[in-house]
Amino acid sequence: MKKLYSYIPLIVFFVLILFFARQLILKEDPSELPSVLLEERFPEIILKKLGGYKLFSVTNLMNANSPSLVNIWSSWCVPCKIEHEFLMRMSSDHNILIYGINYKDKKEDALKVLDLNDNPFYAIGVDLDGLQSINLGVYGVPETFIIDSDGNIRYRHVGPILEYDMQNIILPILDKIMREKI
Amino acid sequence: MIIELGHFFLALALSISIFQFLLPALGVKFNSYGMMRSASITAFISFILVFLSFLSLVYAYITSDFSVSLVAKNSHSLKPLIYKISGVWGNHEGSLLLWVLILTFYSAAVAILGRRLPLKLISLVLSCQGLIAVAFISFILFTSNPFIRLFFPNIEGEGFNPILQDFGLAIHPPFLYLGYVGLSVTFSFSIAALLIGKVDTIWVKWVRPWTLIAWVFLTVGIALGSWWAYRELGWGGWWFWDPVENASFMPWLAATALLHSSIVAEKRDTLKAWTILLAIIAFSFSLLGTFIVRSGVLISVHSFASDPSRGLYILLLLIFFTGGGLALFAKKAPYLKSGGLFKPLSREGALVINNIIFASAAATVLLGTLYPIFIDAINNSKVSVGPPYFEAVFIPLMVPAILLCAFSPMLSWKRAVIENIIERIIAVFICALFLASIIIIMNDGSASAFLGLFLGFWLICGTLYEFFIKVGIKLSFKIFIQRALNLPRSAYGMSVAHIGVAIFIIGVTVSSAWRIDIEKPIILGEKTIVKDIEITFKSIKRVTGPNWNADRGEFEIITSNRDKHFLYPERRFYPASQVNTSEPAIMSGIFSDLYIVLGESRDNSDSYALRIYYSPFISWIWFGILLMAIGGVLSLSDRKHRLGYDLKRV
Numbered sequence: 001m002k003k004l005y006s007y008i009p010l011i012v013f014f015v016l017i018l019f020f021a022r023q024l025i026l027k028e029d030p031s032e033l034p035s036v037l038l039e040e041r042f043p044e045i046i047l048k049k050l051g052g053y054k055l056f057s058v059t060n061l062m063n064a065n066s067p068s069l070v071n072i073w074s075s076w077c078v079p080c081k082i083e084h085e086f087l088m089r090m091s092s093d094h095n096i097l098i099y100g101i102n103y104k105d106k107k108e109d110a111l112k113v114l115d116l117n118d119n120p121f122y123a124i125g126v127d128l129d130g131l132q133s134i135n136l137g138v139y140g141v142p143e144t145f146i147i148d149s150d151g152n153i154r155y156r157h158v159g160p161i162l163e164y165d166m167q168n169i170i171l172p173i174l175d176k177i178m179r180e181k182i
Numbered sequence: 183m184i185i186e187l188g189h190f191f192l193a194l195a196l197s198i199s200i201f202q203f204l205l206p207a208l209g210v211k212f213n214s215y216g217m218m219r220s221a222s223i224t225a226f227i228s229f230i231l232v233f234l235s236f237l238s239l240v241y242a243y244i245t246s247d248f249s250v251s252l253v254a255k256n257s258h259s260l261k262p263l264i265y266k267i268s269g270v271w272g273n274h275e276g277s278l279l280l281w282v283l284i285l286t287f288y289s290a291a292v293a294i295l296g297r298r299l300p301l302k303l304i305s306l307v308l309s310c311q312g313l314i315a316v317a318f319i320s321f322i323l324f325t326s327n328p329f330i331r332l333f334f335p336n337i338e339g340e341g342f343n344p345i346l347q348d349f350g351l352a353i354h355p356p357f358l359y360l361g362y363v364g365l366s367v368t369f370s371f372s373i374a375a376l377l378i379g380k381v382d383t384i385w386v387k388w389v390r391p392w393t394l395i396a397w398v399f400l401t402v403g404i405a406l407g408s409w410w411a412y413r414e415l416g417w418g419g420w421w422f423w424d425p426v427e428n429a430s431f432m433p434w435l436a437a438t439a440l441l442h443s444s445i446v447a448e449k450r451d452t453l454k455a456w457t458i459l460l461a462i463i464a465f466s467f468s469l470l471g472t473f474i475v476r477s478g479v480l481i482s483v484h485s486f487a488s489d490p491s492r493g494l495y496i497l498l499l500l501i502f503f504t505g506g507g508l509a510l511f512a513k514k515a516p517y518l519k520s521g522g523l524f525k526p527l528s529r530e531g532a533l534v535i536n537n538i539i540f541a542s543a544a545a546t547v548l549l550g551t552l553y554p555i556f557i558d559a560i561n562n563s564k565v566s567v568g569p570p571y572f573e574a575v576f577i578p579l580m581v582p583a584i585l586l587c588a589f590s591p592m593l594s595w596k597r598a599v600i601e602n603i604i605e606r607i608i609a610v611f612i613c614a615l616f617l618a619s620i621i622i623i624m625n626d627g628s629a630s631a632f633l634g635l636f637l638g639f640w641l642i643c644g645t646l647y648e649f650f651i652k653v654g655i656k657l658s659f660k661i662f663i664q665r666a667l668n669l670p671r672s673a674y675g676m677s678v679a680h681i682g683v684a685i686f687i688i689g690v691t692v693s694s695a696w697r698i699d700i701e702k703p704i705i706l707g708e709k710t711i712v713k714d715i716e717i718t719f720k721s722i723k724r725v726t727g728p729n730w731n732a733d734r735g736e737f738e739i740i741t742s743n744r745d746k747h748f749l750y751p752e753r754r755f756y757p758a759s760q761v762n763t764s765e766p767a768i769m770s771g772i773f774s775d776l777y778i779v780l781g782e783s784r785d786n787s788d789s790y791a792l793r794i795y796y797s798p799f800i801s802w803i804w805f806g807i808l809l810m811a812i813g814g815v816l817s818l819s820d821r822k823h824r825l826g827y828d829l830k831r832v
Contacts, residue, residue: 014505
């Protein structure tokens with residue numbers, strides 16, 4: 001019996017390896033996961049209000065005049081903090097409408113982040129237990145969706161938007177959507 | 183030319199390492215003295231070669247040779263010298279070369295210091311180290327070669343992620359790797375012991391100091407990383423439970439468990455199989471950390487440019503070393519002889535509980551870190567795990583560990599009598615309760631703050647009490663001093679490290695319970711008050727640095743006792759990489775830190791977004807960690823832990 005016990009660590013380890021191998025081989029890069037929802041309507045999700053901020057609801061996205069971004073963030077997520085600055089620049093320098101979904105967060109912590117001057121979001125919805133975001137296939141925070149003016153999801157960005165992503169991915173796609181309209 | 187030489191030396195080091203692996207292993211099999219002896223020589227040569235190879239890369243960085251692809255991608259001629267050098271390991275390829283450099287350094291150190299170890303043992307250890315070197319050097323040469331030239335050399339480098347341009351972060355990777363890779367030595371010792379089928383006193387005497395060395399470096403490395411996050415990320419936080427932070431924390435937890443279990447193995451000749459298992463696991467966590475950081479299976483701010491082929495290679499390394507180690511363990515461990523029996527209530531018993539807690543803590547962090555992968559595989563839904571999980575699970579696990587830590591040194595080996603220590607426990611309990619209550623009542627604290635303070639004082643009181651009893655408090659002053667001086671340094675080491683833990687807990691508790699955050703717009707000339715501290719926004723100026731320019735704000739700080747200070751937070755812009763960063767300004771003190779971050783101006787007006795964090799006792803966090811490391815060094819300097827000491831006698 002004692003001999004069998006000593007095999008436990010080995011077995012546990014190989015179970016772990018199976019998971020890693022799957023992750024590595026099937027999904028080569030999690031930040032490039034295609035969204036199952038691509039080119040589809042933004043799903044009906046119901047979010048709660050955060051403090052005194054305008055509530056984000058899916059109807060905001062329908063029949064809008066311009067494309068917009070939906071950013072999923074949390075106060076406890078470090079990449080979001082780094083991304084924050086780029087969201088600020090997109091909302092102030094490029095006048096892009098950004099909606100925020102606050103994901104599995106404490107209300108006080110989330111409010112702290114959104115000091116009046118530092119809020120890139122036009123409207124915000126709270127997804128307290130993360131269940132609503134599952135409809136979006138959210139993998140982790142931060143994630144950003146590009147929504148066209150008809151409310152369809154056009155692009156999904158996993159991980160923080162940094163300088164490179166902003167200049168070479170997000171802004172060009174938004175630009176393309178704008179031109180389609182004309 | 184020099185870079186090609188570096189490339190050549192690394193390739194040569196690979197072939198030497200193959201000999202370092204094969205010759206001693208064959209020597210043990212065929213009982214050939216010469217082949218076994220060759221291991222020390224090959225280990226030493228291999229170190230020299232990797233060192234030269236590393237120097238050539240450093241040279242390319244210092245001279246800003248942008249015909250080298252890695253330098254062109256990660257450096258810039260205007261970067262200050264120290265960051266040019268630290269740029270060597272600020273990327274995937276270079277950091278792996280540093281990893282290998284440290285590995286071969288440890289092998290050479292083991293070869294030199296272990297001259298008097300039983301030949302069979304040292305040969306197998308060096309052979310195993312050689313095999314690890316072979317695996318990692320070929321990883322560098324075949325998938326991540328730092329010596330590749332550009333066909334069309336760049337005129338200027340592309341720069342370096344500016345957020346990494348920081349002194350704390352420049353020296354953070356070397357320390358962390360000295361810790362990670364130090365665990366390879368205990369791993370190799372464990373493999374050798376399993377192959378020989380014998381764990382004896384010499385083995386334990388050798389494993390303990392190497393674990394301590396790795397643990398001290400790992401501790402300092404993690405502290406430097408956290409200190410960087412605090413000063414640089416601009417949010418006043420110091421630990422984020424990010425996958426990459428967890429990747430360094432798991433080996434630390436395993437090493438801490440190993441540190442304690444090897445005490446039992448050394449003193450009482452028991453728990454040997456468990457100690458070996460921990461040594462294998464600790465190094466596996468180092469490899470796992472490498473895998474997580476470089477494969478891109480998890481998303482993290484810290485991650486290097488990820489590449490699935492590299493991920494696959496590291497996964498294979500992990501399967502080979504950990505799988506191989508655990509298989510060997512499964513086969514051989516049941517035959518290891520174990521000595522000394524003990525009762526549950528004894529020093530050994532307490533250390534076993536310590537080990538169970540630390541192992542569970544490591545498993546908890548592992549589960550939390552990998553949970554997104556598990557859930558994705560099982561029901562294809564996506565989740566991410568954040569601090570709420572870790573805080574909810576990790577803290578309750580640590581509470582019993584801290585409670586135990588204060589009085590387990592009072593327990594005697596083999597069998598302790600509860601009556602002997604119950605009075606002391608009650609005294610420590612009352613003392614801690616009293617101190618924590620006073621602070622909570624005076625400052626209007628919460629229940630969780632009370633728990634944190636109680637645990638901190640409990641550990642300090644318990645450790646001091648134990649120390650004074652050991653020295654003999656009731657004796658005359660002269661004898662007291664004499665006995666204190668005669669106490670082994672490892673006893674001081676333990677007390678200092680445990681008090682470090684207590685100070686860390688107090689720092690964490692106070693800084694989070696009484697922290698004040700203010701985020702508001704501020705106009706030039708405006709004054710704001712935080713906790714009796716007057717902060718005035720004096721001016722804002724444009725300044726230029728070596729590879730950046732910045733808007734630098736000047737803030738006048740007047741403390742409650744009318745001392746005047748100035749703080750200069752900046753918003754920097756790095757033209758080479760087109761990135762803006764905030765450089766917070768911090769006024770650090772023993773009892774509080776004032777942390778100011780200057781935000782963007784509103785439509786080019788005089789109004790700026792300002793964030794102020796007032797964190798009492800936050801420097802105690804790093805001071806506590808530093809004390810833990812100092813405790814480790816004290817213990818290491820103990821005569822009986824000195825490498826090579828006493829080998830003739832045993």
